[in-house]
Amino acid sequence: MAVIEIKNLEKTYTENVVPVHALNGVDLSFEKGEFTAIVGPSGCGKTTLLNMIGGLDYPTGGQVMIEQQDITKMNSGELVDFRLHHIGFIFQSYNLIPVLTVKENIEFIMELQHRSRKEINDRVRYLLDVMGLSDKINVRPKYLSGGQQQRVAVARALASKPKFILADEPTANLDSKSTDTLLDLMANLNQKEQVTFLFSTHDQRVMDKARRLVTLEDGKVISDTKPEMKYEGQHK
Amino acid sequence: MLIQIAWRNVWRNKTRSLVIIVAVILGLWGGIFSDAFMQGMAKQQIYSGIHTETGHIQLNDPGFLLNHDMQMHIDHADSITSSIKKMPEVKAVSSVIQLTAMASTATSSAGIMVNAIDTVDQAQVSDVSKLLIEGDYFKDDHNNLAVIGQQLADKLKLKLHSRIVLTLQTMTGDIIYGAFKVEGIYRTHNSDFDQQMLYIRKNDLLSLTGFPVGSASIITVLLNKDSDTKNVADVLTKQFSTLEVQRWEQLSPMQQVLSSTMTQMTIIFVGIILIALAFGIINTMLMAVMDRTREIGMLLSIGMQPSKVFGMIVMETVFLSLTGAIMGVLISISTIYWFGKTGINLSMIAEGANAMGYSSIVYPTLSADFYLELAMMVIVIAVIAGLFPARKAIRLKPADAVRGD
Numbered sequence: 001m002a003v004i005e006i007k008n009l010e011k012t013y014t015e016n017v018v019p020v021h022a023l024n025g026v027d028l029s030f031e032k033g034e035f036t037a038i039v040g041p042s043g044c045g046k047t048t049l050l051n052m053i054g055g056l057d058y059p060t061g062g063q064v065m066i067e068q069q070d071i072t073k074m075n076s077g078e079l080v081d082f083r084l085h086h087i088g089f090i091f092q093s094y095n096l097i098p099v100l101t102v103k104e105n106i107e108f109i110m111e112l113q114h115r116s117r118k119e120i121n122d123r124v125r126y127l128l129d130v131m132g133l134s135d136k137i138n139v140r141p142k143y144l145s146g147g148q149q150q151r152v153a154v155a156r157a158l159a160s161k162p163k164f165i166l167a168d169e170p171t172a173n174l175d176s177k178s179t180d181t182l183l184d185l186m187a188n189l190n191q192k193e194q195v196t197f198l199f200s201t202h203d204q205r206v207m208d209k210a211r212r213l214v215t216l217e218d219g220k221v222i223s224d225t226k227p228e229m230k231y232e233g234q235h236k
Numbered sequence: 237m238l239i240q241i242a243w244r245n246v247w248r249n250k251t252r253s254l255v256i257i258v259a260v261i262l263g264l265w266g267g268i269f270s271d272a273f274m275q276g277m278a279k280q281q282i283y284s285g286i287h288t289e290t291g292h293i294q295l296n297d298p299g300f301l302l303n304h305d306m307q308m309h310i311d312h313a314d315s316i317t318s319s320i321k322k323m324p325e326v327k328a329v330s331s332v333i334q335l336t337a338m339a340s341t342a343t344s345s346a347g348i349m350v351n352a353i354d355t356v357d358q359a360q361v362s363d364v365s366k367l368l369i370e371g372d373y374f375k376d377d378h379n380n381l382a383v384i385g386q387q388l389a390d391k392l393k394l395k396l397h398s399r400i401v402l403t404l405q406t407m408t409g410d411i412i413y414g415a416f417k418v419e420g421i422y423r424t425h426n427s428d429f430d431q432q433m434l435y436i437r438k439n440d441l442l443s444l445t446g447f448p449v450g451s452a453s454i455i456t457v458l459l460n461k462d463s464d465t466k467n468v469a470d471v472l473t474k475q476f477s478t479l480e481v482q483r484w485e486q487l488s489p490m491q492q493v494l495s496s497t498m499t500q501m502t503i504i505f506v507g508i509i510l511i512a513l514a515f516g517i518i519n520t521m522l523m524a525v526m527d528r529t530r531e532i533g534m535l536l537s538i539g540m541q542p543s544k545v546f547g548m549i550v551m552e553t554v555f556l557s558l559t560g561a562i563m564g565v566l567i568s569i570s571t572i573y574w575f576g577k578t579g580i581n582l583s584m585i586a587e588g589a590n591a592m593g594y595s596s597i598v599y600p601t602l603s604a605d606f607y608l609e610l611a612m613m614v615i616v617i618a619v620i621a622g623l624f625p626a627r628k629a630i631r632l633k634p635a636d637a638v639r640g641d
Contacts, residue, residue, distance in 0.1 A: 056537055056635040084539020091638050095534035099244035104237065109538055111237050160538075
């Protein structure tokens, strides 16, 4: 069963004199455990698509079904609650809370979910271990490298045990070494724990790691491929 | 954790926060201290009025105060005085014969008020005996001694031991003259009082005017505690229903009006300062919100309820304001305590201050109630100041805000 199902999704921005059709009838479906990169030139609608899937904005038309629930029908309050419990976000600029330590940044979202203290402590310990940040537990973000900060952001996104994680250009501000480390971590989580990842990216290294590539152009899906299967097919 | 984040956010941009905190400290200190100064002046004026002029309560024949007619006197004043003295709330009682007169010297004359007193009783009721700048307070046993104010002495060019002639009316309406020797010169905080009030012994007046023995124009009552004034006045009103019983507020309504006006002005003054500070606080918090657009966008994106974001910003504003307010109040309390002990010497403008009945040394004071009211005002103003930036924060579109748009 699809985790995310998008049907004839449309988004038109009318703030300017000339309306901008950011998405023009997108139909997509994502299964649990997918590791998908949404690619395409600037302005093709990648970020808009992620915003619609993440319930950060309302589409002009169409549906976004998350496990059979049409989130386009939810009001803003319901969407906030839905995002808190079902979606993880990773941002290009990490967007950590600078006045909180690494541990507190990860804990914060679980406190919003009213998890028990024991559950929070166990989960933080596990995520810090997985992300290789156990020695940075009480450090504030400004004392971390970009790669380390983005790993904290991934841990924060995972902390709420979301159904899937949306990552908007997560490697755009990282050097190649940090990018490789981060991608390896996310690929591991994807394979071992079946965490579903959806990236928007320009980064070839992310595309190389992705097991599905969705290419957008002018708000439409122009290709939807699974390089891994193609690779396997060539071997056969 | 929200409280923790809000508190830490206050110190995120230390310079910006410190600027507004220092502004709050200075604003509040300026407001509180000047209010304490005004309150000190008003309190001293009331204290001085009670302890030199009116006492806490006065009893007199109804209508006496309108024209000071000596026929309107209190019969059996001595027995009434003795009866009042027995009340536990009463510190001292004195009966006075008060009448208008003309004081003359060889060179000039002036209209005055003669107060014929029992010197021992009056010294317990009024501080005039302690405010002598020259001479003595009826120390000499000789007849026809007078204690006068410095202003009257200056006006009539009188010195210690000078002769002064008083023109008085007798009980039968005749005019008589009496020569008195200046034994002492006093100076209170009220130059009008010093120019008007002349004190002589009661016996000296009785022999001149034929005023009935044992009677008086006014009975002045001094209490142990200011707060007992109304209760004791009520008791006396019931007990001596033929007499007019008036409290100091009724005898000197201006003092009471001034005191309550100053309290109101204090609140208004500090309120204006706080409103002005609120604009500074709003500006600081708006800058803080704009600086943190991405972070607020992230919080809204990951599922933090807008009401919590709103509360966090308001909390930050309250913390910022309270930090400055607490420090401002502590500094104010210290300086008010210090100057409350040492006093602020206004001798440079003492003449003008004395003309209005104020002391030349002011002891600033503020009641504990005021600090409670101030704390409430600071919190209310801070919450109001936080509303606009908080509203701005929750109106951000998370999708745009996370990218800093």
